[in-house]
């Protein structure tokens with residue numbers, strides 16, 4: 001991958017663009033807040049949809065694998081789950097100093113896009129492409 005990456009003082013230089021520590025801290029905060037919110041949403045949806053109100057997030061995978069009823073709850077919550085996964089990926093990339101780069105083409109993701117969707121791991125071009133391809137991908 002022909003991208004230049006270096007750790008600058010108090011920030012990360014990604015593909016020639018410096019993300020200052022302030023911006024990173026702010027976006028990270030946004031991500032964590034969003035994640036907390038989504039976890040709460042998930043929890044409430046799952047307790048609404050399932051009769052066992054004591055279902056914990058950490059048990060979700062187990063529940064999903066052996067209970068059909070909870071599949072409904074899981075599919076209801078799939079949007080939140082997907083977003084949480086994306087947020088986690090973004091946080092990992094932040095740690096690795098790769099945050100703000102498109103996972104597909106390696107180009108820097110637009111700052112506006114990062115502000116609006118801090119968990120973006122794809123640039124707008126690749127994201128659009130992926131969505132278009134996904135729509136025409138046919139059934140599994």
Ligand SMILES: [Zn+2]
Pocket residue numbers: 102103104105106107122123124125126127
């Ligand atoms: Zn891209």
